[in-house]
Every structure is written in C-alpha cells, then in structure tokens.
Amino acid sequence: MVDEAILEMRSITKEFPGVKALSGVDLVVRRGDVHAICGENGAGKSTLMNVLSGVYPHGTYEGDIVYDGQVCSFGSIADSERVGIAIIHQELALSPYLTLAENVFLGNERAKRGWISWNRTENEAVAYLQRVGLHDNPATKVIDIGVGKQQLVEIAKALAKDVKLLILDEPTAALNDDDSAHLLELIGDLRAHGVTCILISHKLNEIKKVADRVTIIRDGRTIETLEREEISEERIIRGMVGRDLTSRYPDHTPRIGPELLRIEDWTVHHPLDRGRVVVDRANLKVHEGEIVGIAGLMGAGRTELAMSVFGRSWGVDISGTVYKRGQPINVRTVQAAVRNGLAYATEDRKQYGLNLIDDIARNISAAGLGKLARAGWVDENREHVVAERYRRQLNIKTPSVSSIVGKLSGGNQQKVVLSKWMYTDPEVLILDEPTRGIDVGAKYEIYTIINQLADEGKGIIVISSELPELLGICDRIYTLSEGVITADVARADATPEHLMHYMTEVREEDHV
Amino acid sequence: MSATATNAPQTDHPTPRPEGALRATLSYLAGQLRQLGLFIALIAIVILLQGMTHGVTLSPRNVSNLVVQNSYILILAIGMVMVIIAGHIDLSVGSVVAVVGALAGVLNNKLDIPWLPTILLCLAAGALIGAWQGFWIAYFKIPAFIVTLGGMLAFRGLAQILLKNTQISPFDDTFRKIGSGFLPDLGGGTSFLEPLTMILAVLSVLALVVVGVGARRGRVRNGLATEPLLWFVLKTAFMVALILVIAWQLASYRGTPIVLVILGVLVVAYSAVMANTVFGRQVYAIGGNLRAAELSGVNARRVSFMLFVNMGVLAALAGLVFTAQLNLAGPSAGDGFELDAIAAVFIGGAAVTGGIGTVGGAIVGGLIIGILNNGMTILGVGTEWQEFIKGLVLLAAVAFDVFNKRRAARSA
Numbered sequence: 001m002v003d004e005a006i007l008e009m010r011s012i013t014k015e016f017p018g019v020k021a022l023s024g025v026d027l028v029v030r031r032g033d034v035h036a037i038c039g040e041n042g043a044g045k046s047t048l049m050n051v052l053s054g055v056y057p058h059g060t061y062e063g064d065i066v067y068d069g070q071v072c073s074f075g076s077i078a079d080s081e082r083v084g085i086a087i088i089h090q091e092l093a094l095s096p097y098l099t100l101a102e103n104v105f106l107g108n109e110r111a112k113r114g115w116i117s118w119n120r121t122e123n124e125a126v127a128y129l130q131r132v133g134l135h136d137n138p139a140t141k142v143i144d145i146g147v148g149k150q151q152l153v154e155i156a157k158a159l160a161k162d163v164k165l166l167i168l169d170e171p172t173a174a175l176n177d178d179d180s181a182h183l184l185e186l187i188g189d190l191r192a193h194g195v196t197c198i199l200i201s202h203k204l205n206e207i208k209k210v211a212d213r214v215t216i217i218r219d220g221r222t223i224e225t226l227e228r229e230e231i232s233e234e235r236i237i238r239g240m241v242g243r244d245l246t247s248r249y250p251d252h253t254p255r256i257g258p259e260l261l262r263i264e265d266w267t268v269h270h271p272l273d274r275g276r277v278v279v280d281r282a283n284l285k286v287h288e289g290e291i292v293g294i295a296g297l298m299g300a301g302r303t304e305l306a307m308s309v310f311g312r313s314w315g316v317d318i319s320g321t322v323y324k325r326g327q328p329i330n331v332r333t334v335q336a337a338v339r340n341g342l343a344y345a346t347e348d349r350k351q352y353g354l355n356l357i358d359d360i361a362r363n364i365s366a367a368g369l370g371k372l373a374r375a376g377w378v379d380e381n382r383e384h385v386v387a388e389r390y391r392r393q394l395n396i397k398t399p400s401v402s403s404i405v406g407k408l409s410g411g412n413q414q415k416v417v418l419s420k421w422m423y424t425d426p427e428v429l430i431l432d433e434p435t436r437g438i439d440v441g442a443k444y445e446i447y448t449i450i451n452q453l454a455d456e457g458k459g460i461i462v463i464s465s466e467l468p469e470l471l472g473i474c475d476r477i478y479t480l481s482e483g484v485i486t487a488d489v490a491r492a493d494a495t496p497e498h499l500m501h502y503m504t505e506v507r508e509e510d511h512v
Numbered sequence: 513m514s515a516t517a518t519n520a521p522q523t524d525h526p527t528p529r530p531e532g533a534l535r536a537t538l539s540y541l542a543g544q545l546r547q548l549g550l551f552i553a554l555i556a557i558v559i560l561l562q563g564m565t566h567g568v569t570l571s572p573r574n575v576s577n578l579v580v581q582n583s584y585i586l587i588l589a590i591g592m593v594m595v596i597i598a599g600h601i602d603l604s605v606g607s608v609v610a611v612v613g614a615l616a617g618v619l620n621n622k623l624d625i626p627w628l629p630t631i632l633l634c635l636a637a638g639a640l641i642g643a644w645q646g647f648w649i650a651y652f653k654i655p656a657f658i659v660t661l662g663g664m665l666a667f668r669g670l671a672q673i674l675l676k677n678t679q680i681s682p683f684d685d686t687f688r689k690i691g692s693g694f695l696p697d698l699g700g701g702t703s704f705l706e707p708l709t710m711i712l713a714v715l716s717v718l719a720l721v722v723v724g725v726g727a728r729r730g731r732v733r734n735g736l737a738t739e740p741l742l743w744f745v746l747k748t749a750f751m752v753a754l755i756l757v758i759a760w761q762l763a764s765y766r767g768t769p770i771v772l773v774i775l776g777v778l779v780v781a782y783s784a785v786m787a788n789t790v791f792g793r794q795v796y797a798i799g800g801n802l803r804a805a806e807l808s809g810v811n812a813r814r815v816s817f818m819l820f821v822n823m824g825v826l827a828a829l830a831g832l833v834f835t836a837q838l839n840l841a842g843p844s845a846g847d848g849f850e851l852d853a854i855a856a857v858f859i860g861g862a863a864v865t866g867g868i869g870t871v872g873g874a875i876v877g878g879l880i881i882g883i884l885n886n887g888m889t890i891l892g893v894g895t896e897w898q899e900f901i902k903g904l905v906l907l908a909a910v911a912f913d914v915f916n917k918r919r920a921a922r923s924a
Contacts, residue, residue, distance in 0.1 A: 355800035367808040381734040
C-alpha cells in the first residue's frame, strides 16, 4: 500500500437555493484504501460524491478537487469516468432487459466504427464478471438476476471502464446478509488489486470490517477522519450525532390517555423480492394525546411499515393485526384505514401526497370529500370555506385557496397535506418526515400543529431521519433497524448516542 | 358549457398582499387566456369563414347542418375528455360506432324490433363493451392504449360479422328522427320563426342567468371571492346573445334538431358531473396524481372502470345518431371518429398527461374542427387539404398550450 493521496478535495462548498449543503468540506483519500464516509441522512455525503463525480459540474461549487496530483474540473460524469472515477448509486443504473454482457459495456461498447463486436463483448464481459465473482451466463438478462448480483454487475461495469477510484453509495442497503458479506469481500479483493474505494454506508459494523479510514460529515462539514485503529461503532456514532441540541421546538406538556392504536406482529415482505422481510414482527402502540417517534436510518423500513399499515399501500405478504382501543380493525384498503380513523401524510408529498396541478381547496378536500358531498354532489362553497379555515389555522401562505398547489413552497405544501388529513378528522396520524425540505420557521409551525393535534387527544406517529427533531417533539421513540424494532425509549431516557446505537444494531449481533 | 362557465371556482382578487396580488392576477389571466383564447379562436374562425363563404357559414340552413353533422363527434368528445382527464385514452370508439350501428340495423331492420327497444338494447351493448374494456384496463392494469387498440380492431371485425359484409338499410322513421329529426313545429311550418325553438332558447337563457346569479350569491353568502361584477355581466350577456342568435337561425330554418336537444342535455349534465360531483373530482384526482389519489382513499380502479362503461354508452349513442342520420348501417361507419374526438379534446385544452381538461373545452375543440370542415367543404377545398389543415390546427393548439405553460413557469 502506498501512502500517498489519490484524491484530495479541498474546502468544497456547495449551495442550493436556500440551503448550504456543503460548507468547506475537506477529504483526503489515500491510494489503495477503503475510505468510508459516515454521517446522518442529509449530512451531505451524497452531495459531496455528486460533486466529485461531476454530477454537479465544475463551477457550480467552490473548492478544488485534486485527483492523481492534477487539479480537476469535471463538467460531467463522462469527464470523471475518463480519469477512472466511477460512482455506483443506491438505485442501480442497469438496463433491466439487456443482458449482463450488454450492461457491463453500456456506454462503453466494444465496437469498431459503430458496429458492436459481439464476440469481444461476450469474452471480455465474462472476464470482468468473473473478477467480481459472478459466474452467470453473460447472455442472462439483468432482470432475471437478484439485486445482489445486479450490484456486482455494476461493479463489473465500473471495472470495464478501468476504474481507479470506485465510489459505492450504500451498496448493501438493499442486500441480504449473504450478498452483503460477499460484496464486502469483493471490496477487500479490489483493494488488493489497487482499486481505491470510497464507501458510503450506514452500517457501522460493515465499516468496521472493511474500512481503512473513516471521515465523518455532519451538517455539511467535515468533523474528523479516523484512522483504522481508532474505528469503533461508538466512536463513529459520537462523531455523527455530536451536535448541540438548541431548542427549536415548542414547549409541550403531554396529556397522555389510554391506549389508542396497537400494531402487533406486523411483518411485511418486499413486493419485488418476496423472500426479503422488510418489516419483521414489529409491535408498537400509541396512546391518546401521545406523540410517538420512529427513528431509523435509510432503508430501515420506516416508510414501509407506515404505508403497509395504511391500507396495504406498500409491500406483499403482510401479516399482523392492528387494534384500535383494543378492537381489531380492518386496514386492508386505504378506504378502510381512513374509515377507521387512520391518516398517513407521506414523506414524498410531490409523488404521493398532492395533485400538484390542482388548487389548494381541492387538495385539502381530496381525502374527506365525502363530508362535503350530498348524494354525490360536492358543495363547493363549503369546500372553499373549509379550505379558508385551514389556510388561517395553519397559516398557509398563499393569496388564495384557488392557487395551484405546485406553485407553493415546500413548507406550505406540507401544510396542505396536513390540512387534507386533519379534515378527515382522524384519530391516529402517521406523519412521515413531516418537515423534510422545509425551512426552520415553517418547521416550528409544523411542530406546533403536531402538538395541538396531540392535545386534541389524537395519537401521532412521527417518522423522521433527524434525531434532534424526534428528541425535540416526541414523548416516546421506537428505533427501527433492518425492519426490526430494536428499542422503545421514553423521552427522558433518550440521547442521540443511545438511539443511534439501537438504530445501527444488527440482527445477528449479540447485544439484543 | 354554461354550467362550467358559471360555476368554475377560479376567481382570486381579494388579496391584501401586493406582490401576492400581482402574481395571483397574472396567473388568473394566464389561466383565463387558454379558455378565452380558445373561444376567441372559434369566433375568429367563424367570422373568417363567414366572410370567405359570403355568408353561407352562418346561414340558417348551414347552422342547422353544422349541429346535426357534428353531433356524433361532440358526443364522443364528451366521453373522451373524461377518459383523457383520467390519464387514459380510447381508440375503439369509431369501431364501437360501427358495431352499434350494425346491431341497430339487425334489430330494427332484420328483426323488426321497434325503435325504443332497439335504442335501449344498443345503449346496453355499448355499456357492455365499455365494461369489457374497462375490466382489462382498470382491474388487469393493461394500458388503455393497448386494450382499446385491440377493441378498435375487434369491434370493427364484429361489425362486419353482424352485417355479413353488406349494408343494412332502411330504418323506421321514428328511429331516424334521433339523427335527422326536428322538434315539432308549433307554427305549423308557416310562421316567420319556429316558436318552440325560441321558447326553448328563452328558457335556456333564463336557466343560465338564474344558475349564474345563484352561484354568485352563494359565494357571496359564504364570504368567498367572486369574479368582478363587470366580467360576470359581460360573460353572461355574451352567452345569452350567442344562444339567442343560434336559436334565431335555427328557428328561421326547420326548428330545433332533436340531436341538439340530446347534445345540450349531455353537455350540461356532464359539465356538472365533472365540476360538481365526487365522481368528477376523483377523475381529476387520478389523472393529476394517481398514487396521491389512491393514498387519499380514491378507488381508482372503480373510477377508471366506470369511465370506460360511460364511454361505451356514449359511443353507442353516437353510433345510433350516426346510423339514424345516414339511414344506413355500413361496415366502415365511424372510421376515424376516434381521432376526431381525441383531436377535439386536445384542441380543447386537455393535457396529454391527464388531470386537465373540461367538457366545455372539448365541445369548443370539436366545434372548431367541425366548422373548419364545413367551411372548407363549402369553399370546395378537397378532403386532402382539409385533413392537412386539421392536423396543423391540432399541433398549433397544443403548441400554444405548451408555450403558455413555459411562460407561466418562467414568470413564477
């Protein structure tokens, strides 16, 4: 192993409208290392990698990238690939109906004057596939192999481009244990062959296993870089969460009543990979007037748990029972779930929450339209009166409730989503990332609304990636790791380190 | 048309914040521009053709013909706009017209079944066809394009099978009236103006004003923003004048075509359904964002299924009207109607991606196509040029839309 830097990123700063995603990040990666990057969701890891690989072209960020001793200014992904940097994203970039061989050389075809040489394609593909430990027929279509193998095809594809620096973004997030172990082995093997790896992962045990160094990023800044001998899970967790908890949360004294909702033995399988358990025998409950948090890292199964409970909107082979006030209730369809007093405000309001091309009033009434209708006819005047009421109550900043929702800011869109579900008058509200992508002022308003809803006796379940947020507003927090509820922590006992410990707890390890 | 025009809740002027007010007014005007522009385009085309044809276009006889000859496309356009708003498409309606016409021929001509049972059976057949296609689209998740392309071929074939590759003619007189008949002439054929037509016109005008004022009062009572009074008065006055002028021309000829009554009822009813019912809302919701609608508790499959049943019934009705007008059921009936109906919908401002469109818009779009056809025929322009020009009009209308949206996005 040569002790020199293959890559140096110097005080990288990247701003998006209204947000500073990176402020002066430094990163030094030594040649031949496996270099892990850790940080909470939204800390800036992916942004940093996008800067490095040219997704954000030179000029849209500040700072320098020195690669192989040269200052680089990549204008596109193609530029960074040319010098041997390849990035493998969480969502795989394979073409499902093409063969393994075709995918290995996608965009890098073995061709002469535009005519593909199929013999060379196949022969060389076999060689690259074997290097990553894949012995499948190169004529197999990508759609016919599992996600684990697809990940390997991605790596073979990178190798075919003569990669020197391989960036892996959460490579094991979608893999089962065997596939993960295999992948980690492969990463070690690539290191032996002189390929440098940058590994972004939430799985601290994996990092401990393969990483030579770890850089921790928090709030868009480099916190520290740990050497091999310093790496331990506790040490990394401390770096990831160690921020001061300034009070950005309204005061709230909970008035907790009897049990309202109980979910028992809830198990959900992945719709595309039925063998994979995404939520594993989860048990949780929420009382009247209680705000319960669900903490978990990306891929832990938080949204999957919530959506499967809400009318089986996600997943297959779902089993388990939902009780309301001790009585089992039917949540098989969204209609039934809504009828039984459940509401789910999605984490992805643009995709799943709103009809962006319609106006505010009609979005607010969308889930509770029955309350506005007599014999199928909608009372539009009342609809507008209702929308006006929520506009005032939630302070939705818009000139009129007839404005198109797509033109509102994120915080105001979120308030429309909340209004929609508040109008159905639910007993239990599941709020999935209720403050994602909205500014601090609007966040405070949303927290206030959540507190008010709890004070009305509703049960609130908040899913969030931001630990301070959960610690700031919840009365009780469940931690979720790989589909398993690993702890049930009262607010008084919860610290970020404590929660992060349970959030990164892995099934086969001994501290259950 | 009048129902949507008066009930549309799209007024925003109460704004206290100055920069918000400006933006809202601009977006309000941009939103109006599309509907207004369409209407203005229709009027401009009418005036242009009126000049070029030396007054033939708006002559009493031609106005009557315009209504009668475009009625079936307009009926199809009503069903089609709903299907397209939901994000689907229906390519089979032309063939459904043919198969229903053939069925009517077999029932009415071959089996001597009276006109009313014939019509009811044909409408039921349309519902069945719609249910068949809707089943595959809604519950089997096969794209509507594929299912109805299959239907287009299959039902054309079925029409030929029913007709045994010949034509069936004639139909009984009462049956023919739904295509080419007129309401009874109360003046006995001798009066200067046919009285019943004028009575109906005055009644429609009264209904328009009463409904419009009622809706406006309702908004005021609930403390909601209303459109400016001047604009409301001008708009209503224009609609009143339009209805009276058309009625005058019709009354000067043979009175009110029966199919105009059918069409009028359909337009008012379906405009109201789309604008004011839960079902209508659900159609817009699934077209605008299917996943969000499902997660809001909309039974999207049932809505899609019902839309295709409805389309089947309307296509059957169009088939009956067309067959009655020709007094003949032929194997090539309705050929290309689906494309005219789809073109009408898109000229009328519907979005290819779903979620946007109105029944009124589709009717105006259909009238633009119909009047262009009619005018060019009067001028002796060949069908080849007619097709060519229709194609350009469709492209221009949608290009105008896209241009408008881009500009709105830039200014926002």
